Amino acid sequence: MIKFDRVSKSYSSGSRALADVSFEIERGTMVFLTGHSGAGKSTLLRLVMMLERASRGQVIVNQRNLSNCPDRLAPLVRRSTGMIFQDHKLLKGKTVADNVALPLMIAGLRYPDIRKRVRAALDKVGLLDKESAWPQTLSGGEQQRVGIARAIVSMPPLLLADEPTGNLDPNLSRELFRLFEKISEQGATVLIASHDLDLIRQTRKRVLVLSNGRLADDIPASDGQ
Amino acid sequence: MNDDSWLTRLRRRNRAWLRRHSYSFFSSLGVLLKHKIGTLMTVLVLGIAMFLPLGLYMTLANLDGLNLRQDEWSAVTVFFKSGTTQEEVRRIADELDERLSPEAVVVISPADGMADFREASGFGESLDILEENPLPWVMQVSPRRGTTEQVEARVAELSDFLQPIDSIEVTQFDYKWLQRLGRMMELGQAAVSVLILLFGLAVVVVVANTIRLDVASHAEEIEILALVGAGNAFVRQPFLYSGLWYGLMGGTLAVLLLGLTMLYLARPLGLLLETYGTAFSLHGLGGFNTLWVLLGGAFLGWLGAWISVQRYLRRLKVGGRLGR
Numbered sequence: 367m368i369k370f371d372r373v374s375k376s377y378s379s380g381s382r383a384l385a386d387v388s389f390e391i392e393r394g395t396m397v398f399l400t401g402h403s404g405a406g407k408s409t410l411l412r413l414v415m416m417l418e419r420a421s422r423g424q425v426i427v428n429q430r431n432l433s434n435c436p437d438r439l440a441p442l443v444r445r446s447t448g449m450i451f452q453d454h455k456l457l458k459g460k461t462v463a464d465n466v467a468l469p470l471m472i473a474g475l476r477y478p479d480i481r482k483r484v485r486a487a488l489d490k491v492g493l494l495d496k497e498s499a500w501p502q503t504l505s506g507g508e509q510q511r512v513g514i515a516r517a518i519v520s521m522p523p524l525l526l527a528d529e530p531t532g533n534l535d536p537n538l539s540r541e542l543f544r545l546f547e548k549i550s551e552q553g554a555t556v557l558i559a560s561h562d563l564d565l566i567r568q569t570r571k572r573v574l575v576l577s578n579g580r581l582a583d584d585i586p587a588s589d590g591q
Numbered sequence: 592m593n594d595d596s597w598l599t600r601l602r603r604r605n606r607a608w609l610r611r612h613s614y615s616f617f618s619s620l621g622v623l624l625k626h627k628i629g630t631l632m633t634v635l636v637l638g639i640a641m642f643l644p645l646g647l648y649m650t651l652a653n654l655d656g657l658n659l660r661q662d663e664w665s666a667v668t669v670f671f672k673s674g675t676t677q678e679e680v681r682r683i684a685d686e687l688d689e690r691l692s693p694e695a696v697v698v699i700s701p702a703d704g705m706a707d708f709r710e711a712s713g714f715g716e717s718l719d720i721l722e723e724n725p726l727p728w729v730m731q732v733s734p735r736r737g738t739t740e741q742v743e744a745r746v747a748e749l750s751d752f753l754q755p756i757d758s759i760e761v762t763q764f765d766y767k768w769l770q771r772l773g774r775m776m777e778l779g780q781a782a783v784s785v786l787i788l789l790f791g792l793a794v795v796v797v798v799a800n801t802i803r804l805d806v807a808s809h810a811e812e813i814e815i816l817a818l819v820g821a822g823n824a825f826v827r828q829p830f831l832y833s834g835l836w837y838g839l840m841g842g843t844l845a846v847l848l849l850g851l852t853m854l855y856l857a858r859p860l861g862l863l864l865e866t867y868g869t870a871f872s873l874h875g876l877g878g879f880n881t882l883w884v885l886l887g888g889a890f891l892g893w894l895g896a897w898i899s900v901q902r903y904l905r906r907l908k909v910g911g912r913l914g915r
Contacts, residue, residue, distance in 0.1 A: 415818075438822075445820030455815045471614060472821045474607025516819065 367393040367555040373423035383409040385579045396550035399559040401576035407559035416440040448517030450527035454509045456501040463497040469520040487515040507538045527558040615828035637841025642848045644786035651779045668763040671728040675758045680728045694733040701726040798895030806903045830900040838892020842885045
């Protein structure tokens with residue numbers, strides 16, 4: 367599903383975000399990406415989302431080599447990837463339901479189908495009663511769950527999450543990870559960037575450890591996955 | 592891959608395309624109506640900008656439609672000396688008819704002239720105090736119709752024919768006046784073309800600037816849309832439709848302003864022209880021209896929006912990497 371082959375990413379300022387990173391993630395698995403701040407976790411996710419281009423090496427997602435993929439295909443790549451952001455990235459001028467509906471509107475689905483899928487996604491994250499609410503009236507945890515609903519509403523084969531538990535208390539974080547596990551069990555590949563080591567250990571999933579842009583460790587799953 | 596699945600996929604894609612457009616079409620109108628004051632101000636500016644060349648165009652069109660037709664105004668009026676006999680006038684008229692074959696030669700006797708004057712001047716019976724009819728024999732010659740140059744040549748021929756005749760007191764060429772008016776109309780039409788170009792450009796600039804501010808205020812939304820997979824077309828659509836709505840509303844306002852102005856001017860103008868003995872009614876824009884104004888306005892609005900949003904998207908690289 368995701369293959370990094372000797373991937374490096376440097377910026378014009380001279381700073382190096384990733385250096386010679388190689389790994390492979392199978393379809394339908396849940397993998398954690400961890401490391402200290404500035405280790406390159408977000409850059410790695412941005413490469414998978416085609417928000418950045420690798421300076422060297424190959425990034426292959428869903429059998430498509432993103433390193434030589436033309437820019438015009440970037441929206442297509444993003445449409446087949448659900449992304450959860452630490453700062454939620456919700457539109458303040460739209461209701462919860464409208465925010466969740468965005469990927470489906472972009473895909474041009476019929477309104478009754480959009481409504482049905484939005485309600486199903488909100489139900490999954492436990493926010494069905496908030497569909498008409500405005501994002502700014504929700505708590506941080508609720509906003510995060512709206513972001514998750516938006517990421518899973520189009521049932522993408524790949525789900526990326528950048529520090530999804532950054533604003534949540536431990537209980538909510540555990541609940542969220544259980545939700546990711548469920549999504550992964552349904553066949554989606556889930557890659558989560560997080561530095562919540564306690565929670566990561568509890569899930570017993572595979573962990574990629576980044577340090578100063580290098581893959582320092584690749585701890586296999588101990589849950590039988 | 593069989594034909595059916597190809598067709599089904601194509602149909603599905605077309606339907607998705609239509610749904611996206613219908614969403615942008617109505618949501619952009621909704622946004623404009625939500626910001627009533629801002630929209631009203633922009634539409635007012637656009638409406639006035641479109642009204643000005645349109646007003647001049649309609650003024651010229653109405654002037655053109657006035658009783659200024661070539662056959663009447665290219666006529667040469669010949670006033671004979673007093674004492675010229677009917678036979679002499681008839682002989683000259685016949686000779687002229689034979690040699691130059693004009694469109695028409697009308698001979699007006701002093702008695703007919705007096706009768707016309709009595710009716711047109713409103714003096715009526717007051718003219719009875721005149722002991723004798725002071726009006727001369729008059730001959731009105733209309734040259735054959737043709738292009739401006741041909742009519743000019745025919746009027747010159749007429750002048751050459753009439754000049755040596757002793758019994759003629761005065762020859763009046765109305766054609767010169769018509770010629771000048773024609774040139775003025777041409778100048779006016781050129782001015783209309785320049786104004787259409789300039790004010791069309793103004794419409795594009797006003798819409799482009801409005802949409803630029805609109806796009807800037809939605810920068811965060813555009814970035815989020817791009818992050819969840821929106822391409823340039825999806826991001827662009829609502830702004831393009833906003834431009835289209837602005838242009839359409841501006842065009843509608845211009846047509847309304849024109850209608851109201853004509854309604855306001857019709858009566859005093861009619862009364863003024865009535866004193867010159869000309870029956871006059873102002874001609875409106877008509878259905879076809881109205882449609883053109885609305886379509887033109889919509890297109891200019893769309894163009895302004897396209898220029899503005901395209902520049903922004905290129906900078907943001909929405910369709911590709913977001914460049915951060």
